[in-house]
Amino acid sequence: MTLRIHNHFKGTKEEFQPLDPKRVTMYVCGMTVQGPPHMGHMLAFVSADMVRRSLEYLGYNVFHIQNFTDIDDKIIVKANEAGCTATEMAEKNIEAFFSAADALGIQRAHMYPKVTEHIPEIVEYIEGLIAKEHAYAAEGNVWFDVRSYGPYGELSGRKIDDLQTAVRVELEESKRDPLDFALWKSAKPGEPAWDSPWGPGRPGWHIECSVMSTKYLGPTFDLHGGGRDLLFPHHENELAQSKATEGEFVRYWMHNGLLNLDGQKMAKSMDHFFLVEDVLAKYPADVVRFYLMRGHFRNNMEYSWERLDEAAAAYDRMRRALVKLEELVADGSLGADVPDGVTSEAGVALEESVAKARAGFREALEDDFNSEAAIAALFELVRVANPYLVASPSAGDLDAEPVRATLAVLREGLGALAVFEGVGQVSVPPEILEMARRRDEARTEKNWAQADALRDEMVARGFSVEDSSEGTKVRPA
Numbered sequence: 061m062t063l064r065i066h067n068h069f070k071g072t073k074e075e076f077q078p079l080d081p082k083r084v085t086m087y088v089c090g091m092t093v094q095g096p097p098h099m100g101h102m103l104a105f106v107s108a109d110m111v112r113r114s115l116e117y118l119g120y121n122v123f124h125i126q127n128f129t130d131i132d133d134k135i136i137v138k139a140n141e142a143g144c145t146a147t148e149m150a151e152k153n154i155e156a157f158f159s160a161a162d163a164l165g166i167q168r169a170h171m172y173p174k175v176t177e178h179i180p181e182i183v184e185y186i187e188g189l190i191a192k193e194h195a196y197a198a199e200g201n202v203w204f205d206v207r208s209y210g211p212y213g214e215l216s217g218r219k220i221d222d223l224q225t226a227v228r229v230e231l232e233e234s235k236r237d238p239l240d241f242a243l244w245k246s247a248k249p250g251e252p253a254w255d256s257p258w259g260p261g262r263p264g265w266h267i268e269c270s271v272m273s274t275k276y277l278g279p280t281f282d283l284h285g286g287g288r289d290l291l292f293p294h295h296e297n298e299l300a301q302s303k304a305t306e307g308e309f310v311r312y313w314m315h316n317g318l319l320n321l322d323g324q325k326m327a328k329s330m331d332h333f334f335l336v337e338d339v340l341a342k343y344p345a346d347v348v349r350f351y352l353m354r355g356h357f358r359n360n361m362e363y364s365w366e367r368l369d370e371a372a373a374a375y376d377r378m379r380r381a382l383v384k385l386e387e388l389v390a391d392g393s394l395g396a397d398v399p400d401g402v403t404s405e406a407g408v409a410l411e412e413s414v415a416k417a418r419a420g421f422r423e424a425l426e427d428d429f430n431s432e433a434a435i436a437a438l439f440e441l442v443r444v445a446n447p448y449l450v451a452s453p454s455a456g457d458l459d460a461e462p463v464r465a466t467l468a469v470l471r472e473g474l475g476a477l478a479v480f481e482g483v484g485q486v487s488v489p490p491e492i493l494e495m496a497r498r499r500d501e502a503r504t505e506k507n508w509a510q511a512d513a514l515r516d517e518m519v520a521r522g523f524s525v526e527d528s529s530e531g532t533k534v535r536p537a
């Protein structure tokens with residue numbers, strides 16, 4: 061099977077064909093850093109991380125960019141309330157973002173461009189839109205002329221004339237049409253401002269993503285991600301600006317579902333949210349990450365403590381299976397009392413489940429990054445394995461191969477999603493550590509024969525042996 065992605069632009073699932081088969085380009089709309097991240101933000105970024113890691117698992121190289129909106133009305137208001145500058149407010153919340161993202165195991169993007177570091181590029185981009193008559197300046201502002209771009213509404217499926225009647229007519233007298241949106245806003249007194257051909261001001265929100273994504277990824281790139289709440293107007297406007305400038309812009313638009321609280325989107329502006337730091341004070345970060353990946357990323361998710369408890373209970377089932385499997389695999393007597401190969405009926409059944417889980421996991425990720433089904437495939441394997449593992453009085457009675465394969469498939473799948481890492485790792489017994497210490501002595505004495513003999517002995521007992529700057533490192537193989 062090949063990877064298929066639900067492309068929001070087409071409204072259907074289609075085979076993924078990146079522009080460059082060796083390097084997938086991916087842009088994700090990042091945070092407006094007016095405050096520390098809440099759980100709704102992190103659902104979006106854990107989803108994007110799951111997508112990137114799935115691509116990497118499936119053999120793609122990914123170049124991933126995520127922006128920070130570090131200047132904005134809300135940041136200015138928050139900074140004024142706190143008595144600091146907008147830059148200080150933004151920097152503080154960028155730090156809070158990284159601390160939450162690191163805790164949740166989110167792989168860092170390759171670049172995190174900021175608006176305030178791209179003002180000259182943004183001004184130049186706006187000048188280009190004016191030159192092409194897709195934008196006009198009026199009273200220190202610059203507006204995108206929505207009616208100049210025929211396909212406007214093509215991403216969200218909205219029609220200009222329907223929008224016209226629905227839109228709240230803003231009291232912006234310099235606009236030609238209420239639907240026109242700001243590319244550049246003139247500065248009010250006391251606000252941070254940058255010089256421009258239209259007077260001091262700052263960029264509107266949407267323009268930054270067009271400028272920064274295409275600057276680093278080119279006029280057409282593969283994947284654009286973000287929350288479903290960004291579809292309109294943010295992504296519609298990004299698309300209009302970018303296509304009016306150059307290129308196809310985005311080949312596959314992907315939107316993650318939103319995190320709801322009591323049926324309503326979790327949102328900072330409504331004071332309707334849980335901060336990540338408060339949730340991490342109650343649950344281990346790995347459980348929270350697991351919880352956020354348990355549904356299909358395109359679906360909305362209901363946040364509640366009960367759901368988190370359910371996720372924690374499921375997490376514990378997997379954790380216990382991993383611990384048991386690690387113990388068995390580290391046990392030198394695994395399979396010692398039964399003939400080689402898979403002989404028992406239960407062993408054969410487990411072997412079949414292993415193959416099914418391996419294929420099911422991959423197919424689920426290839427089907428629009430369905431982490432829900434991928435995780436379910438691993439849990440199904442645990443369900444089959446558990447009775448077999450606990451029914452035998454000793455490790456010697458089990459068929460070694462399917463037990464090792466069960467652990468390998470679980471580790472591979474969970475490792476691809478970056479959960480349960482380190483869970484259930486069996487510690488190295490003292491006699492093996494003693495052998496490692498003696499091997500280091502032998503190496504210091506340049507007694508290579510002795511060092512090699514000790515290494516062989518540890519490997520024979522089921523450990524992997526590595527040389528490091530601190531000496532011999534041993535762990536269960």
Ligand SMILES: [Zn+2]
Nearest residue numbers: 089090269294
């Ligand atoms: Zn954006």
